Amino acid sequence: MIKKKLSIVDIANELNISKTTVSFILNGRAKEKRISEELVEKVLKFVEEVGYKPNSLAKSLRTGKSNIIGLMVENISDHFFANIARYIEDRAYKNGYKIIYCSTDNDAAKTKDLIAMFRDRHVDGYIIAPPVGVEEDIASLIKDDLPVVLFDRFFPSVDSSYVVIDNLQATYNATKYFVDHGYKNIAFITFASHQTQMQARLDGYNKALKESGLEPHVKEVIFNQEAKEIIKPIAEFLNNKQFDAILFGTNRIGVCGLKVISDKGLRVPNDVAVISFDDYDVFELYSPSITAIAQPIEEIADKVITILLNKLNTPAHSRKNEKVTLNAELMIRKSSAVPDTSFAK
Amino acid sequence: MIKKKLSIVDIANELNISKTTVSFILNGRAKEKRISEELVEKVLKFVEEVGYKPNSLAKSLRTGKSNIIGLMVENISDHFFANIARYIEDRAYKNGYKIIYCSTDNDAAKTKDLIAMFRDRHVDGYIIAPPVGVEEDIASLIKDDLPVVLFDRFFPSVDSSYVVIDNLQATYNATKYFVDHGYKNIAFITFASHQTQMQARLDGYNKALKESGLEPHVKEVIFNQEAKEIIKPIAEFLNNKQFDAILFGTNRIGVCGLKVISDKGLRVPNDVAVISFDDYDVFELYSPSITAIAQPIEEIADKVITILLNKLNTPAHSRKNEKVTLNAELMIRKSSAVPDTSFAK
DNA sequence: AAATATAGCAAAATCGATTAACTAAACTAA
DNA sequence: TTAGTTTAGTTAATCGATTTTGCTATATTT
Numbered sequence: 001m002i003k004k005k006l007s008i009v010d011i012a013n014e015l016n017i018s019k020t021t022v023s024f025i026l027n028g029r030a031k032e033k034r035i036s037e038e039l040v041e042k043v044l045k046f047v048e049e050v051g052y053k054p055n056s057l058a059k060s061l062r063t064g065k066s067n068i069i070g071l072m073v074e075n076i077s078d079h080f081f082a083n084i085a086r087y088i089e090d091r092a093y094k095n096g097y098k099i100i101y102c103s104t105d106n107d108a109a110k111t112k113d114l115i116a117m118f119r120d121r122h123v124d125g126y127i128i129a130p131p132v133g134v135e136e137d138i139a140s141l142i143k144d145d146l147p148v149v150l151f152d153r154f155f156p157s158v159d160s161s162y163v164v165i166d167n168l169q170a171t172y173n174a175t176k177y178f179v180d181h182g183y184k185n186i187a188f189i190t191f192a193s194h195q196t197q198m199q200a201r202l203d204g205y206n207k208a209l210k211e212s213g214l215e216p217h218v219k220e221v222i223f224n225q226e227a228k229e230i231i232k233p234i235a236e237f238l239n240n241k242q243f244d245a246i247l248f249g250t251n252r253i254g255v256c257g258l259k260v261i262s263d264k265g266l267r268v269p270n271d272v273a274v275i276s277f278d279d280y281d282v283f284e285l286y287s288p289s290i291t292a293i294a295q296p297i298e299e300i301a302d303k304v305i306t307i308l309l310n311k312l313n314t315p316a317h318s319r320k321n322e323k324v325t326l327n328a329e330l331m332i333r334k335s336s337a338v339p340d341t342s343f344a345k
Numbered sequence: 346m347i348k349k350k351l352s353i354v355d356i357a358n359e360l361n362i363s364k365t366t367v368s369f370i371l372n373g374r375a376k377e378k379r380i381s382e383e384l385v386e387k388v389l390k391f392v393e394e395v396g397y398k399p400n401s402l403a404k405s406l407r408t409g410k411s412n413i414i415g416l417m418v419e420n421i422s423d424h425f426f427a428n429i430a431r432y433i434e435d436r437a438y439k440n441g442y443k444i445i446y447c448s449t450d451n452d453a454a455k456t457k458d459l460i461a462m463f464r465d466r467h468v469d470g471y472i473i474a475p476p477v478g479v480e481e482d483i484a485s486l487i488k489d490d491l492p493v494v495l496f497d498r499f500f501p502s503v504d505s506s507y508v509v510i511d512n513l514q515a516t517y518n519a520t521k522y523f524v525d526h527g528y529k530n531i532a533f534i535t536f537a538s539h540q541t542q543m544q545a546r547l548d549g550y551n552k553a554l555k556e557s558g559l560e561p562h563v564k565e566v567i568f569n570q571e572a573k574e575i576i577k578p579i580a581e582f583l584n585n586k587q588f589d590a591i592l593f594g595t596n597r598i599g600v601c602g603l604k605v606i607s608d609k610g611l612r613v614p615n616d617v618a619v620i621s622f623d624d625y626d627v628f629e630l631y632s633p634s635i636t637a638i639a640q641p642i643e644e645i646a647d648k649v650i651t652i653l654l655n656k657l658n659t660p661a662h663s664r665k666n667e668k669v670t671l672n673a674e675l676m677i678r679k680s681s682a683v684p685d686t687s688f689a690k
Numbered sequence: 691a692a693a694t695a696t697a698g699c700a701a702a703a704t705c706g707a708t709t710a711a712c713t714a715a716a717c718t719a720a
Numbered sequence: 721t722t723a724g725t726t727t728a729g730t731t732a733a734t735c736g737a738t739t740t741t742g743c744t745a746t747a748t749t750t
Contacts, residue, residue: 018700057406058736061705077431086422100443120398363730403706406735
């Protein structure tokens with residue numbers, strides 16, 4: 001009693017008509033192809049009855065459309081990217097698209113491979129948070145009229161659609177917040193990276209310090225998957241010099257940095273004030289709660305998928321690249337950024 | 346100068362040979378099909394030169410293999426699942442498989458749809474953290490010899506491979522830890538769920554309390570995406586009664602519960618001791634750090650993907666279902682589970 | 691009444707691979 | 721010498737759809 005998977009030919013044979021007719025009916029082209037009402041009815045009813053579903057592989061092969069969107073993030077287990085992925089997934093599925101994802105680890109070679117693989121798989125659209133070094137690959141996708149949306153960072157040298165936040169303004173505001181509360185030794189601990197968003201964050205910090213006539217203290221940590229490898233250089237940096245305020249350039253740096261601070265027995269914010277890039281549900285909860293630069297995750301995801309779906313529904317020649325810059329919000333939680341005593345240091 | 350995508354026919358024509366020969370060579374069946382060394386060489390060189398890549402859709406259509414694994418988790422943005430996904434992704438890609446993922450939201454209807462979609466897409470294997478209500482769908486997959494591995498929970502009524510942890514023992518240990526430290530009013534706040542892992546967690550708590558002759562206090566919260574909807578019932582529960590220790594049934598419940606505790610101005614652990622299910626990097630960092638039941642995430646993911654890859658390499662009839670139960674570890678962080686004073690209450 | 695249009699569907703090509711079945715030429719063995 | 725085997729491939733069927741082209745019968749126009 002093995003139910004063999006039905007094909008369109010089976011349907012056609014069963015009803016003694018041609019598979020062409022079945023195909024037309026199932027694709028809503030019955031009117032256009034003037035198939036009689038009764039036949040349409042009959043076919044639809046039968047198809048429903050036996051639960052026939054067209055083979056999407058065959059369909060893709062013929063039409064060249066896979067209904068799959070490729071999503072490439074830095075690391076799917078990262079809070080920021082996992083949440084972006086979640087929103088994108090929802091919208092994509094609702095619009096009949098599936099998502100194939102992968103993590104680039106910010107590795108250009110790996111990313112090139114993955115892009116090639118996505119192309120090979122004939123994904124219909126690309127959503128990418130690209131590492132430095134894949135400019136050409138992205139440009140090549142775009143040249144071949146494949147719909148691409150970058151996010152989180154972009155390439156100034158490549159004309160593409162992208163969704164980013166105003167990172168410079170974000171760190172500028174955060175740093176300014178420290179300055180305005182009287183902090184003098186403000187450090188910026190971040191990942192060493194040539195990505196646009198990281199550069200902008202650095203620029204924002206420097207700009208605020210320069211305006212205030214303060215000396216910048218920047219520590220750039222090498223990007224690494226292992227927490228230990230991030231914690232070590234931060235610990236060394238903090239051992240060498242005393243700071244009264246620290247701005248962390250990413251969520252992960254922030255989490256690791258807080259670990260160091262806690263290990264050193266420093267109290268936040270009395271010994272050192274802290275602001276971290278990227279909000280985290282847990283930042284809110286603990287004493288001291290951590291002030292953070294909150295990216296509008298839902299809005300970013302929404303823009304990204306909207307732009308992509310738009311592209312997918314627009315013929316290649318009349319597509320326009322959309323460049324969106326959103327604003328991050330400084331989630332001020334008093335206890336981490338200024339001492340409990342409530343007056344400036 | 347538009348580079349048309351090359352097909353195997355183009356290769357064959359260019360070299361004046363049959364596409365069959367090309368196919369054999371590219372699939373490493375040259376020896377078996379006794380194609381001459383020189384021809385093999387020539388074809389491989391040419392293919393390399395022009396950068397020809399077989400169309401994987403056509404390949405899939407013909408062979409019935411898609412090299413895609415379907416991954417269905419409760420919520421890809423959840424810390425636990427995002428990390429599992431990350432490990433699985435790595436191993437899968439290394440073995441030539443891509444991942445299509447989606448979030449079930451613990452919704453049986455949605456999950457049924459998604460399973461149907463995966464089938465339709467001809468994914469080669471399924472990794473599922475299933476919600477209650479899809480027993481038949483899973484059974485049907487298995488009956489049709491499709492490789493399936495469940496994880497996090499399983500169905501006692503369905504003979505399948507799965508990887509879970511010993512949830513009963515985990516909450517038993519945690520509860521026992523409270524008891525041993527002299528706590529008397531120990532609450533268990535969890536999601537209302539008939540999933541095996543949640544039931545086992547409840548059982549473990551009850552077992553420990555019964556053994557100790559203490560009265561159980563269980564609050565079951567309705568699963569909801571919105572944090573507010575989780576926080577509200579917890580707040581009500583904690584308003585009605587005073588507890589000196591609370592065990593949270595999941596990470597998410599734990600985070601929301603801690604928010605309530607902090608909002609109420611309670612101090613952990615002096616006013617109330619806390620243990621949460623699922624460890625979280627941030628649990629470790631803050632004062633008070635939170636004692637947690639840590640699932641062996643990497644090991645779970647590793648087992649899951651190993652079992653699935655095994656199935657994929659084994660003919661259907663000789664496959665055996667593997668049922669793996671791993672142990673969770675109680676990550677004791679003194680400050681959250683016992684007061685700073687270090688003696689029992 | 692012949693020419694044209696339209697309705698209603700079907701045949702066959704196509705997408706790009708894999709694979710079972712076949713063949714021509716060279717070689718081997720009886 | 722002749723049948724059988726091996727070598728080195730080729731032909732054609734197939735996967736399951738979509739789509740271009742085609743065909744017939746009836747209706748309408750000229």
